[in-house]
Amino acid sequence: MxxxxxxxxxxxxxxxxxxxxxxxxxxxxxxxxxxxxxxxxxxxxxxxxxxxxxxxxxxxxxxxxxxxxxxxxxxxxxxxxxxxxxxxxxxxxxxxxxxxxxxxxxxxxxxxxxxxxxxxxxxxxxxxxxxxxxxxxxxxxxxxxxxxxxxxxxxxxxxxxxxxxxxxxxxxxxxxxxxxxxxxxxxxxxSLVQLKTYGDTAKKLKGIKINARVTLGKNSEYGEVLFTDYGLSGPAVFSLTSRYNTQKTISLDIMNEYSFSEVADMLKNRRKSFSETNLEDFFTGMLNKRVGQVILKTVIGSPLSRKAGTLTDAEIKKTAAAIKKWEFEITGTMSWNxxxxxxxxxxxxxxxxxxxxxxxxxxxxxxxxxxxxxxxxxxxxxxxxxxxxxxxxxxx
Ligand SMILES: Cc1cc2nc3c(=O)[nH]c(=O)nc-3n(C[C@H](O)[C@H](O)[C@H](O)COP(=O)(O)OP(=O)(O)OC[C@H]3O[C@@H](n4cnc5c(N)ncnc54)[C@H](O)[C@@H]3O)c2cc1C
The missing domain is CATH 3.50.50.60 (FAD/NAD(P)-binding domain)
Structure with a gap:
């Protein structure tokens, strides 16, 4: 025995x-x-x-x-x-x-x-x-x-x-x-854990879920992303962390089905159609309203009370680029708990x-x-x- x-x-x-x-x-x-x-x-x-x-x-x-x-x-x-x-x-x-x-x-x-x-x-x-x-x-x-x-x-x-x-x-x-x-x-x-990100962008969107293609280094996953007060969570982010080591940034493509030029064209059309609308409502009907506002605010930096018609071509390009590759600086992972x-x-x-x-x-x-x-x-x-x-x- x-x-x-x-x-x-x-x-x-x-x-x-x-x-x-x-x-x-x-x-x-x-x-x-x-x-x-x-x-x-x-x-x-x-x-x-x-x-x-x-x-x-x-x-x-x-x-x-x-x-x-x-x-x-x-x-x-x-x-x-x-x-x-x-x-x-x-x-x-x-x-x-x-x-x-x-x-x-x-x-x-x-x-x-x-x-x-x-x-x-x-x-x-x-x-x-x-x-x-x-x-x-x-x-x-x-x-x-x-x-x-x-x-x-x-x-x-x-x-x-x-x-x-x-x-x-x-x-x-x-x-x-x-x-x-x-x-x-x-x-x-x-591993298989939420990521902490720099600044307060994610915090401003706390509780909002969107679908996006998430890229970390050479790997990417399409799925749900949850913004939290510390950074990013949700299945797509979570499962990519099995491949997280020293990458400094994680990026979201929040309009994965469209190319950069298609997104830029859409934004130009909106600038024309809604030229008298405040930027606050520029993305209404297209993206999660709050997400759209935060992108505009971080990319352009000027008040959302501006009229959509005043957006320059350079600003349209920068906004489309952010929609296709919205970068967040990683500061670490959440804890063992x-x-x-x-x-x-x-x-x-x-x-x-x-x-x-x-x-x-x-x-x-x-x-x-x-x-x-x-x-x-x-x-x-x-x-x-x-x-x-x-x-x-x-x-x-
Ligand atoms: C919330 C959560 C959900 C998960 N969901 C999935 C899933 O759906 N699919 C999947 O594939 N994986 C999942 N995982 C991962 C998976 O559960 C673990 O990788 C797997 O259970 C590891 O098995 P293990 O036996 O090595 O360790 P554990 O399951 O951690 O078991 C170790 C055991 O040893 C005991 N122990 C430790 N030290 C001592 C000691 N000194 N003396 C006596 N006893 C001790 C512990 O109390 C524990 O019961 C999940 C993990 C978590 C935390």
């Missing part, structure tokens, strides 16, 4: 436990610091749990060495995870962009099915067990909680998650445990991608977000958690 301890009852830890329990010779225990396992699963996908993405591929992932996930992609990936969910009784559906959700539209039905499977496989779950440190002593791992007595195991899987959304359990503790075994942790940044994922983590070259075992400490494994792998928005992060967890559990 081999005792396997899984530290962390999130998506990766639960899949690790289920895989480890496939071998009847293993006694499997999940140690979870929170009062319940799977709290992040419940919150995922706005309570619907975007379980995976049928298009998930290596190029949806980021980290020091994304080739690390190749073995998982080839051996236990979307189909294998979905087969496992089907056997657990989870009926699923595929939506736009390949996003997979439970048919019930309830994240709780995913977690409840996982919990039922944990019970059926006789996996032991110990909640309220916050691991402070782990060390190897006499061939066993000694796992010490902040409060209470240590427990012992033959193999340990670190599935503690990263630093994102600490209210849901993961608080960066997994990195400290891995460091104590000599592992290196790369720089950590919030707002982020969905951690960019960075334990260096993957210190682990074997075929087993998830540490190359520095035999019998120690890691999976999920604690490793230096993060994915795009759309089911990719949970897929990595299921896959890496399964591989770790199977091999432990």
């Amino acid at each position: 081999s005792n396997i301890a899984i530290i962390g009852g999130g998506a990766s830890g639960i899949f690790a436990a289920l895989a480890a329990a496939e071998n009847e010779k293993n006694a499997v225990t999940i140690y979870e610091r929170g009062a319940r396992i799977g709290r992040k699963i419940l919150a995922s996908g706005n309570g619907r749990c975007n379980m995976t993405n049928i298009n998930a591929a290596e190029n949806n992932y980021y980290g020091g060495n994304t080739a690390f996930i190749r073995y998982a992609v080839e051996n236990f990936w979307v189909n294998e995870a979905l087969d496992m969910f089907s056997r657990m009784g989870v009926l699923y559906k595929v939506e736009d962009g390949g996003r997979v959700y439970p048919y019930s539209d309830q994240a709780s039905s995913v977690l409840d099915s996982l919990r039922r499977e944990i019970d059926r496989r006789g996996i032991n779950v110990v909640c309220g067990f916050d691991v402070e440190g782990i060390r190897k002593a006499n061939g066993k791992f000694e796992i010490t909680p902040y409060k209470g007595q240590p427990v012992y195991a033959d193999k340990v899987i670190i599935a503690c998650g990263g630093k994102a959304a600490p209210d849901l359990g993961a608080n960066g503790g997994g990195y400290e445990i891995l460091k104590s075994f000599g592992h290196t942790v790369t720089e950590l940044h919030p 707002n982020a969905q994922v951690t960019k960075g983590g334990a260096r993957t070259d210190e682990f074997d991608p075929e087993t998830m075992e540490s190359r520095l400490a035999r019998g120690l494994y890691a999976c999920g977000e604690v490793l230096d792998i993060d994915g795009d928005c759309g089911g990719f992060n949970l897929q990595w958690a299921w896959s890496s967890g399964y591989i770790a559990g199977k091999n432990a």
Whole structure:
């Protein structure tokens, strides 16, 4: 009988436990610091749990060495995870962009099915067990909680998650445990998070949502943008932040369907048709009124009480340019509390991608977000958690 301890009852830890329990010779225990396992699963996908993405591929992932996930992609990936969910009784559906959700539209039905499977496989779950440190002593791992007595195991899987959304359990503790075994942790940044921007332009539009093509560096997405008092949010901005590193600006094309010259021509026609109208109403009927006013004010700088007919050709050109490429200077991201994922983590070259075992400490494994792998928005992060967890559990 081999005792396997899984530290962390999130998506990766639960899949690790289920895989480890496939071998009847293993006694499997999940140690979870929170009062319940799977709290992040419940919150995922706005309570619907975007379980995976049928298009998930290596190029949806980021980290020091994304080739690390190749073995998982080839051996236990979307189909294998979905087969496992089907056997657990989870009926699923595929939506736009390949996003997979439970048919019930309830994240709780995913977690409840996982919990039922944990019970059926006789996996032991110990909640309220916050691991402070782990060390190897006499061939066993000694796992010490902040409060209470240590427990012992033959193999340990670190599935503690990263630093994102600490209210849901993961608080960066997994990195400290891995460091104590000599592992290196790369720089950590919030990902899938809102962006803070310079000045008060976004603040002036707080609460307004528009559709735009958003460009960050070489990447762009079309979708909803939400202006907030700190900067920009909304699905299009949010999902681009998986590719955010040192870019200084983010830009919006708020009339994506039209070319620059078409927009400029429209503005010239309006100047003619509404020459006696104040600039305040120049965009009425064309753009969100407030957005139009703020663009005019920032681009032209003169009072909106001016008549539209006084706009010069140069001002028309500048306004059209701003509509097609409205730039915001990025000053940073919102905090870990707002982020969905951690960019960075334990260096993957210190682990074997075929087993998830540490190359520095035999019998120690890691999976999920604690490793230096993060994915795009759309089911990719949970897929990595299921896959890496399964591989770790199977091999432990
Ligand atoms: C609000 C939100 C919505 C999301 N929606 C989606 C989505 O729809 N689709 C998608 O693919 N991804 C989504 N993600 C990302 C995805 O949920 C995570 O990447 C994934 O859950 C990571 O799994 P994990 O097991 O590595 O870590 P976690 O799920 O964070 O689990 C780690 C667990 O370990 C426990 N733990 C930590 N330290 C210790 C310790 N020292 N001792 C004991 N226990 C410990 C924690 O309490 C936690 O339960 C979302 C994230 C958030 C925050």
